[in-house]
Amino acid sequence: MGKILAIDYGEKRIGLAVTDDMKMIAFGLATIATPEIFEYLADYIANENVDTIVVGEPKQMDNTASESEVHIAPFLVKLAEKFPKVAIKRHDERFTSKMAFQTMLDSGLKKKQRKDKALIDEISATIILQDFLKTV
Template sequence: MGKILAIDYGEKRIGLAVTDDMKMIAFGLTTVATAEIFEYLTNYIPKEKVEIIVVGLPKQMDNTASESEVYIAPFLVKLAEKFPTITLKRHDERFTSKMAFQTMLDSGLKKKQRKNKALVDEISATIILQDFLKTL
């Protein structure tokens, strides 16, 4: 069995999360600079036997696409070209950044640690993935 990898796409950084082999639990993986994501994925995906990639789908409150979808669309095309055997899925990511920040507050992280935007991106990817797992 392979794993599911989640991507919280950002113009500067991409948060990543991954499941266990049983596809039951989401774990924060890391945050990678957007410019380096394909190098990272090319090394990671074969080693970890990723079967599905879930990319966050940013939407406005009225269910229309967010402005950031303009940057995500070309990324998805390149992702599909580089990894044609992997299933790509999209999953609503509304409120994940706010939920990630609240998670950091709830876990008792100090103010300096909460300013770590890379950690917010990784937690957001984990929330996207955990929510996606509920749909399986």
């Protein structure tokens, strides 16, 4: 049984989260500069048993695709080409950045730490993955 890896895609940074082997708990993994993501994923997937990648799907409130989907579509094509044995799924990511910031507030992080965009991206990926796990 493989792990599920979640991606919170951004033009500059990508937040990553992963499940445990039982696919029950989501953990923040890392935030990677977007140009370096495929090298990172190749190394990670070569060393860990990942059978599914969940990519956040940004939507408007009326359920239409957001403007950032233009950048995600080519990323998804390349992802499927590079990792043909890994299932690629999408999951609604509305409000994850706001939820990530609230999580940081609730956990008592200092203001300087809450401004860390890389941490917000990683927490957002974790929230996407936790929400996805409720559907499987």
